[in-house]
Amino acid sequence: MDDQAKSLLSLRHSAAHILAQAVLELFPGTKLGFGPAIADGFYYDFQLPRALSPDDLPAIEARMRAIIAGKHPFTREELSIDAARAQFADQPFKLDQVEALARGEMGEHGEAAAQPAARVSIYAHDQFVDLCRGPHVANTGAVPASALKLLSIAGAYWRGSEKNPQLTRVYGTVWQSKQELDEYLWRLEEAKKRDHRKLGQQLGLFYFSDEVGPGLPLFAPKGEIVRYLMEDYVRETQTRYGYQHVWTGHMVKEDLYKKSGHYDNYIDAMFPPMVDEEVVYRLKPMNCPSHMTLYNEIGKHSYRDLPLRFAEFATLYRYEKRGELTGLTRVRALTQDDCHVFCTEDQIESEFTLALKLVREVLNTYNFTDYKVRLSLRGDQGKYVKDDEKWDKATKALKSAMDANGVDYFVAEGEAAFYGPKADFIAKDVLGREWQLSTIQVDFIQPARLGCEYIAEDGTPRTPVLIHRAVTGSTERFLGVLIEQFAGAFPVWLAPVQALIVPIADRHNEYAQYVAAQLREQKFRVEVDARNERMNAKIRDATLQKIPYILVVGDKEEAAQAAAVRLRTGEDLKAMPLEQFIAMARRVVDAKSLELK
RNA sequence: GCCCUCGUGGCUCAGGUGGUAGAGCACUUCUUUGGUAAAGAAGAGGUCAUGAGUUCAAGUCUCAUCGAGGGCUCCA
Numbered sequence: 277m278d279d280q281a282k283s284l285l286s287l288r289h290s291a292a293h294i295l296a297q298a299v300l301e302l303f304p305g306t307k308l309g310f311g312p313a314i315a316d317g318f319y320y321d322f323q324l325p326r327a328l329s330p331d332d333l334p335a336i337e338a339r340m341r342a343i344i345a346g347k348h349p350f351t352r353e354e355l356s357i358d359a360a361r362a363q364f365a366d367q368p369f370k371l372d373q374v375e376a377l378a379r380g381e382m383g384e385h386g387e388a389a390a391q392p393a394a395r396v397s398i399y400a401h402d403q404f405v406d407l408c409r410g411p412h413v414a415n416t417g418a419v420p421a422s423a424l425k426l427l428s429i430a431g432a433y434w435r436g437s438e439k440n441p442q443l444t445r446v447y448g449t450v451w452q453s454k455q456e457l458d459e460y461l462w463r464l465e466e467a468k469k470r471d472h473r474k475l476g477q478q479l480g481l482f483y484f485s486d487e488v489g490p491g492l493p494l495f496a497p498k499g500e501i502v503r504y505l506m507e508d509y510v511r512e513t514q515t516r517y518g519y520q521h522v523w524t525g526h527m528v529k530e531d532l533y534k535k536s537g538h539y540d541n542y543i544d545a546m547f548p549p550m551v552d553e554e555v556v557y558r559l560k561p562m563n564c565p566s567h568m569t570l571y572n573e574i575g576k577h578s579y580r581d582l583p584l585r586f587a588e589f590a591t592l593y594r595y596e597k598r599g600e601l602t603g604l605t606r607v608r609a610l611t612q613d614d615c616h617v618f619c620t621e622d623q624i625e626s627e628f629t630l631a632l633k634l635v636r637e638v639l640n641t642y643n644f645t646d647y648k649v650r651l652s653l654r655g656d657q658g659k660y661v662k663d664d665e666k667w668d669k670a671t672k673a674l675k676s677a678m679d680a681n682g683v684d685y686f687v688a689e690g691e692a693a694f695y696g697p698k699a700d701f702i703a704k705d706v707l708g709r710e711w712q713l714s715t716i717q718v719d720f721i722q723p724a725r726l727g728c729e730y731i732a733e734d735g736t737p738r739t740p741v742l743i744h745r746a747v748t749g750s751t752e753r754f755l756g757v758l759i760e761q762f763a764g765a766f767p768v769w770l771a772p773v774q775a776l777i778v779p780i781a782d783r784h785n786e787y788a789q790y791v792a793a794q795l796r797e798q799k800f801r802v803e804v805d806a807r808n809e810r811m812n813a814k815i816r817d818a819t820l821q822k823i824p825y826i827l828v829v830g831d832k833e834e835a836a837q838a839a840a841v842r843l844r845t846g847e848d849l850k851a852m853p854l855e856q857f858i859a860m861a862r863r864v865v866d867a868k869s870l871e872l873k
Numbered sequence: 874g875c876c877c878u879c880g881u882g883g884c885u886c887a888g889g890u891g892g893u894a895g896a897g898c899a900c901u902u903c904u905u906u907g908g909u910a911a912a913g914a915a916g917a918g919g920u921c922a923u924g925a926g927u928u929c930a931a932g933u934c935u936c937a938u939c940g941a942g943g944g945c946u947c948c949a
Contacts, residue, residue, distance in 0.1 A: 429876080429878085431875055432876080442945075444876070486940055784906095810906085810911085812909065812911065
């Protein structure tokens with residue numbers, strides 16, 4: 277972390293303390309939770325005597341400014357555990373944290389510390405004392421009041437657990453200067469403009485309807501073609517990499533999920549059952565059990581058949597909780613570009629490498645470079661299947677495959693699937709929220725549960741290892757992130773309408789249709805804007821729709837069998853013969869280029 | 874699911890302290906046939922998310938339900 281980042285951190289953390297003092301003064305009896313600095317700001321969690329509304333924020337902010345004006349120095353002090361207990365006797369959450377520190381835990385989620393704490397540090401300014409690691413600025417006056425703003429109010433569970441009381445979280449931001457604050461707020465506004473939900477509607481890609489239900493997107497023609505092209509591209513690439521596609525439908529008997537273990541782990545996230553006399557069915561929330569069943573039905577497998585790679589573009593239905601739904605990035609009907617690779621233990625590394633190559637190729641095509649890779653491992657507690665030996669084996673296999681491929685990853689304990697560790701590719705949306713896209717997972721557990729086998733070289737039956745893998749994750753989520761990444765201006769190969777023909781006057785309509793026919797003949801997606809509008813209006817509308825090419829045709833173009841080509845960027849390529857335009861566009865599309873010419 | 878906020882014609886939004894709805898864009902029709910980011914005119918379109926309640930009277934107040942947004946939790 278550089279000095280700049282460090283000083284911002286202590287600035288924001290100090291602002292959090294000032295916020296806490298202000299709230300404590302305005303709402304006596306408030307109990308304090310955690311109040312850290314975060315990316316772009318800070319927050320503080322409170323248990324308040326009454327519900328807080330955004331209308332309260334100006335008063336709190338005013339109080340904060342007064343504390344800042346007081347230029348109270350921040351002072352650090354160390355206390356013994358007992359002294360800390362006395363200090364925070366009327367602050368139950370602080371007390372809870374003192375005990376956690378004494379037990380040798382640290383942080384909000386109780387990560388293990390090097391050793392139990394014998395002493396804790398507190399920071400004080402003015403009338404306010406907080407249990408805190410620091411650091412802080414010298415005095416409250418060092419926080420620029422003009423660069424401070426409280427942003428929002430949210431609920432947040434103590435220590436992040438649903439089982440604990442819910443506190444009120446106040447989010448705020450502070451910067452070194454008012455100018456930086458303004459720039460930040462401006463960035464937020466700009467980001468909202470490229471929000472995929474807004475652009476999806478403006479570009480006519482997809483809609484949500486109360487009539488159909490929450491989290492169930494409806495794709496208009498322009499959205500469907502993008503979906504189709506995305507999936508077609510992954511399908512083509514998968515085929516090229518030696519994956520085979522299968523189809524396993526939308527419903528499955530519930531019993532299968534009891535066998536696989538999904539019933540115990542994810543029953544809450546499945547849609548309610550459909551009951552047909554004695555038999556209970558579920559909408560498919562995942563493919564693995566279906567693919568393993570298919571593997572079994574096909575017959576006996578020889579080790580010579582492995583690896584066997586079953587890919588499927590299946591729409592899955594997951595009963596996400598109401599408050600979790602978000603545009604296309606979190607839906608109840610999602611189309612996964614899923615795949616299950618049945619292989620031997622010896623093949624794990626090469627199969628991982630193959631999947632990784634595929635993922636990288638696809639992400640690269642979309643110019644997706646801003647992602648990180650998380651190695652998700654099992655945590656101490658929870659849903660994980662107990663079989664240490666197999667977990668160790670799977671984790672080792674995954675790690676060595678990542679290392680062999682030079683993948684730069686970070687480790688996250690407690691993020692694994694119940695059946696094994698995974699490598700997740702995580703990207704951010706315009707508002708900074710992180711979403712898992714691609715994933716590669718090693719599974720030593722499920723194949724045995726569903727009785728998958730292959731006959732080994734020595735003639736004995738063995739259980740294959742299963743590698744779960746998704747390239748873009750889900751079409752819906754990836755599309756959402758793509759829309760934001762391109763701000764709606766898709767590369768030509770993905771653009772719903774690649775070229776719009778604009779006849780200048782009615783007498784050019786016929787030629788415009790001719791041009792359109794020529795281009796359609798060459799498999800381009802084109803439209804003719806024959807509305808009774810002036811050319812300027814048509815160009816404006818096409819540009820706002822981010823159509824890559826605008827082909828204006830008038831008398832001159834008709835005479836020359838040409839079109840005047842304008843790019844959505846505003847660049848005018850002037851008139852060119854149709855063949856020349858076709859050749860240019862062909863080259864751009866075939867290369868899946870991000871350029872327009 | 875939980876905390877907070879919001880829900881007015883297809884879209885973007887007006888509608889102080891309650892008295893039965895407005896604009897721009899889009900749409901339809903007409904005029905205009907115009908050379909690189911919005912031609913002009915007329916018209917049609919809303920039981921103000923839904924359901925109760927308070928009131929002589931509710932888009933405007935109360936409650937509930939549904940939906941959306943921000944956050945938390947969860948994410949095979």
